[in-house]
Amino acid sequence: MRSEELGETLLPKRLALPIFASDPLSSVAYATQEILLVLTVGGAAFLYLTPWVAAGVVALMAVVVMSYRQVVHAYPSGGGSYEVVSRNLGANSGLVVAASLLVDYVMTVAVSVASGVDNIISALPSLAGHRVWLALGFVLLLMAVNLRGVRESGKAFAAPTYLFIGGILLMVVTGLVRVALGDAPVASSASYGILPEDGKDTVAGLGLLMLGLRAFASGCTALTGVEAISNGVPAFRAPKARNAARTMAVMGTTAVVMFAGITALALIAKVHITEGGACRLTGFPGDCASTPQQTVIAQLAAAIFGGDHSVLFYAIQAVTALVLILAANTAFNGFPLLASILAEHRYLPRQMHTRGDRLAFSNGIIALAVVAGGLLWLYDANVTSLIHLYILGVFTSFTLSQIGMVRHWNRALATETDPAVRRSALRSRVINAFGAVVTALVLVIVLLTKFTQGAWLAVVAALVLWLMMRGIRRHYDGVAAELAVDDPEAESARPARVHGIVLVSKLHKPTLRALGYAEAFRPDSLEALTVAVEPEATGELERQWTEAGVRVPLKVLDSPYREITKPVLAYVREHRRGSPREAVAVFIPEYVVGRWWEHLLHNQSALWLKSRLLFTAGVMVISVPWQLTSSGRAGGPSRRAPGAVRRGEPAPGSGYERLPAPEKV
Incomplete structure (x- = not known):
């Protein structure tokens, strides 16, 4: 009704x-x-x-x-x-x-x-x-x-x-x-x-x-x-x-x-x-x-x-x-x-x-x-x-x-x-x-x-x-008081800079799409971030990254205890402490599935990481979905839209044309 x-x-x-x-x-x-x-x-x-x-x-x-x-x-x-x-x-x-x-x-x-x-x-x-x-x-x-x-x-x-x-x-x-x-x-x-x-x-x-x-x-x-x-x-x-x-x-x-x-x-x-x-x-x-x-x-x-x-x-x-x-x-x-x-x-x-x-x-x-x-x-x-x-x-x-x-x-x-x-x-x-x-x-x-x-x-x-x-x-009452606008001009002020971070586990289509979307947002600086849980897999990722010619720098976070969430949180918070007036935009590639049981097989680590990042001040979390076939839609168009750039290519005037090679942290 x-x-x-x-x-x-x-x-x-x-x-x-x-x-x-x-x-x-x-x-x-x-x-x-x-x-x-x-x-x-x-x-x-x-x-x-x-x-x-x-x-x-x-x-x-x-x-x-x-x-x-x-x-x-x-x-x-x-x-x-x-x-x-x-x-x-x-x-x-x-x-x-x-x-x-x-x-x-x-x-x-x-x-x-x-x-x-x-x-x-x-x-x-x-x-x-x-x-x-x-x-x-x-x-x-x-x-x-x-x-x-x-x-x-x-x-x-x-x-x-x-x-x-x-x-x-x-x-x-x-x-x-x-x-x-x-x-x-x-x-x-x-x-x-x-x-x-x-x-x-x-x-x-x-x-x-x-x-x-x-x-x-x-x-x-x-x-x-x-x-x-x-x-x-x-x-x-x-x-x-x-x-x-x-x-x-x-x-x-x-x-x-x-x-x-x-x-x-x-x-x-x-x-x-x-x-x-x-x-x-x-x-x-x-x-x-x-x-x-x-x-x-x-x-x-x-x-x-x-x-x-x-x-x-x-x-x-x-x-x-x-x-x-x-x-x-x-x-x-x-x-x-x-x-x-x-x-x-x-x-x-x-x-x-x-x-x-x-x-x-x-x-x-x-x-x-x-x-x-x-x-x-x-x-x-x-x-x-x-x-x-x-x-x-x-x-x-x-x-x-x-x-x-x-x-x-x-x-x-x-x-x-x-x-x-x-x-x-x-x-x-x-x-x-x-x-x-x-x-x-x-x-x-x-x-x-x-x-x-x-x-x-x-x-x-x-x-x-x-x-x-x-x-x-x-x-x-506490939430209402906290959200009340006292100075509209100050509350709507733009951050001094925006630093973009794309989380990477493998070099595949969802990762490349996330990189493309991140570049489209035109942050002041952009980097890709991965966690070295398995040294062999991380080495292979670095090799593929270089061979693919992806010009966005890849940072590798060491994780001796095989944690994913804690190293990423520590890195983001450290970046915020060093640049308190800078906003951090974290782009997370995610699968979109169509069957209930498939939810149990994908995105659990991404979901937990996203929930933790939401509690970090000054951090914006952006999900970049990739629709699997089971969701009823293909992952993405096979042909580029007019004016689009090839995945991995820097957008013209984006400032990422000459970024350094992968770096370990």
Whole structure:
């Protein structure tokens, strides 16, 4: 796609919802399950806390959605939390948010894909042994689709997202209707007993509070990806801010309804599920360690639609697995966009800001896929293991962005005099202040309850990323300062003299071409340079040089240790020390080959020598290519161009007509 076609990639709301909101919408598929997994450590006795924990998650989601709607209207240029915090709290705080979000986007891909694979295995248990390869295959598929462009990925993922929403709402409505008619669904695990973990059945007081808070922190996975819309406002059609805010409202409402419905039905159907490994379900057929438990969604679908062999059961499992895998698409859009903004601000390599041939940020997409795939491989695509590294970054960005928005409204109110605008700003400030307090509390809860279970790895990763981005910015700032032009006349001054050196290994066509090109440059002085690695070969070269009548002097550098690079570098540097105002132009004959394996057979010494010469001040390195037949072109024309001189002949007026014979150094 041409650069001018960027406007054609802008998204209508119906495509923006599955692209930017698939993560928070799909999170409801495992958020309830994560709450139950925590509460069942004490057996079934603490499941009565589930409604209260779920209510807290719903209230928090409402607060966060309302808060981010303010961000969308105040900062419609994109960047979301990073831009809000950078502008209002400073660059270092902005980098904290950026590092946290980048880590969380990676975790979004890993957790979403692993959870999707879990739902596939719930329907087809025979695939349990292929968990990791399935996960890696889905990551590659997501990467490939996103490389096709934002709009194309939206079209590909819209249908599964809407089918998931429709399927879950159908399941919730059907289940609640059955409850109203006195035919409440019963989960297959309702008859299983739950053995408490050692010492956890008598938890009370502070321990009970911590258990509830830990369950709340796990349930907050339902909020992951909420900020993605605020990062991607520029991708919406005009009016961008209004369309983004409406999409966020639809996303929040839909997610709350689905999460509340799934949680209510899980309690009504008496779903029992525990963490894998040491099985704590009594009456469970088989061994928990080898036989996977069905997910909460799978148990509800089987209970509501008539068993785990019904058509609707497989349909719900299919769309759930598909949307969980596609939920990673939120990260595949958010990560490259944020990385592009950071690269534009010189905190990440410039390549992250480059669009591919389909106008997608291809480098960011590929980087995300590689890192997320590595995590899935390292953690065996296990959701329970990965979930502990999750959501810490989300609430770090939530908290700092809401604090930044409070400062934003304070600044606006300091200069605004219109009563209507002031009332709107005051209302927005209250929303953001309340959001800052709530998300800060949740951040503390998540940190306390998940830190020792693996969340510390996410903290370390974010810290390393923060330090790396600061280092990249220092590098770019240093380069910019070093390259800045202070005195154009002095910087563009010509060197006093130019001394040309042609590197020679043999007297063949590439060497003669390099000599001809060097003479065409008309340096003030010119010489050929060879290194005596093998005395016999060097003697033969000198004989051929004299017989051919090449008038450019040949210097021979002695090399008792058979080195090529060091003698040449020493000679060039010595020449520079003797004539510091003189520039040295080194001409290197090189073969151009057409087959990949031929690169291994040619030019390795020339490549290494060239790389070393580039670090020598005042030295210009010029490659003179000779195209071999395999490159698709002949080495050079057989007839001389008009006015050309014969190879080895000095150019008229070049000053090389009477140069001395070869000299040893």
